[in-house]
Amino acid sequence: MKTRLLTALLVLAACQTQGPESDFDTSDLPGSNFEGPAFEFELVAEGIYQARGTGNVAVGSNAAIIINSEDVLLVDSHISPAAAAALIDELRAITDKPVRYVVNTHFHFDHAHGNQIYPEDIEVIGHEFTREMLTTEGSIGRTYAHFREIMAGQPGFLEGQEGLSPTPPNTTLSERMTLFRGSRKIRLLFFGRGHTGGDIVVHLPEERILITGDLLLPGIPYMGDGFPSDWVGTLEELKTLDFDIVVPGHGAPFSDLAKIDHLQAYLTDLWERTNEAYSQGFTAEQASEQIDLSDHSSDYPSLRGPGAPLPAVQRIYELLANEDSNQ
Numbered sequence: 001m002k003t004r005l006l007t008a009l010l011v012l013a014a015c016q017t018q019g020p021e022s023d024f025d026t027s028d029l030p031g032s033n034f035e036g037p038a039f040e041f042e043l044v045a046e047g048i049y050q051a052r053g054t055g056n057v058a059v060g061s062n063a064a065i066i067i068n069s070e071d072v073l074l075v076d077s078h079i080s081p082a083a084a085a086a087l088i089d090e091l092r093a094i095t096d097k098p099v100r101y102v103v104n105t106h107f108h109f110d111h112a113h114g115n116q117i118y119p120e121d122i123e124v125i126g127h128e129f130t131r132e133m134l135t136t137e138g139s140i141g142r143t144y145a146h147f148r149e150i151m152a153g154q155p156g157f158l159e160g161q162e163g164l165s166p167t168p169p170n171t172t173l174s175e176r177m178t179l180f181r182g183s184r185k186i187r188l189l190f191f192g193r194g195h196t197g198g199d200i201v202v203h204l205p206e207e208r209i210l211i212t213g214d215l216l217l218p219g220i221p222y223m224g225d226g227f228p229s230d231w232v233g234t235l236e237e238l239k240t241l242d243f244d245i246v247v248p249g250h251g252a253p254f255s256d257l258a259k260i261d262h263l264q265a266y267l268t269d270l271w272e273r274t275n276e277a278y279s280q281g282f283t284a285e286q287a288s289e290q291i292d293l294s295d296h297s298s299d300y301p302s303l304r305g306p307g308a309p310l311p312a313v314q315r316i317y318e319l320l321a322n323e324d325s326n327q
């Protein structure tokens with residue numbers, strides 16, 4: 001209840017802020033002409049917020065906001081330059097400190113297509129794989145094509161993609177990096193392939209918070225670019241960290257850490273059952289209709305009967321076919 005009141009207050013405050021800071025040239029970005037606030041902010045811990053879309057304009061993923069003594073670090077840049085600019089604007093309701101760092105948890109369009117609004121003196125940090133994907137049109141590949149169709153009706157989505165120029169991180173890491181900003185310690189960690197080939201989690205050890213991008217969500221993440229069998233082990237590594245709250249890339253923050261086990265179990269069964277269908281000669285489409293994961297319905301209530309997401313099954317078929325051709 002407290003959180004809801006705060007959200008309401010912040011939304012109110014966001015309506016009263018001035019335009020973007022002068023060092024961001026965000027005027028006339030396609031998709032910027034929407035009404036009302038783009039974001040609501042949920043306070044997670046002192047100086048740490050999750051920004052979630054209100055639905056007034058498509059923003060794609062959530063962002064996490066970490067306010068330090070001198071500056072601000074954002075996790076993820078949203079689905080379009082307009083959505084990223086809206087966050088900078090509405091952020092003024094909670095801080096007047098400058099944004100100095102942006103972390104891309106992974107290369108997907110809904111987390112990284114706002115990168116281009118940031119001037120060069122802002123460090124946009126991502127995994128080496130994320131940079132590679134954003135420099136080789138990876139963010140406008142098949143996953144983008146898939147979701148572009150699904151999301152076409154969302155307010156401002158297609159407009160926001162006009163004038164898009166996918167922009168890679170200007171700072172990369174391969175395994176880990178720690179930022180010390182005032183009293184804040186911010187750890188960026190890569191534990192292995194999972195949702196993509198380069199997912200970074202952001203760990204705040206003092207505050208016991210873990211920001212997970214799409215590597216760990218309250219529900220079942222998209223798997224079209226994933227490595228489901230590696231993912232299980234990568235999630236196991238998360239358990240070595242101390243944290244009480246997960247701030248995910250989609251959905252609200254949660255503290256039920258059993259969700260790690262739930263996703264591991266689902267991934268393991270999806271992988272095994274898809275393997276079986278593959279070796280029996282079913283097409284990916286047939287397998288997607290037949291594979292039954294409803295034994296996981298107590299963890300994921302939407303799994304009421306047979307059927308597995310086609311992009312996930314196609315992805316596993318692709319990985320298995322690659323394995324076969326390498327033998």
Ligand SMILES: [Zn+2]
Pocket residue numbers: 106108195214222
């Ligand atoms: Zn993603």
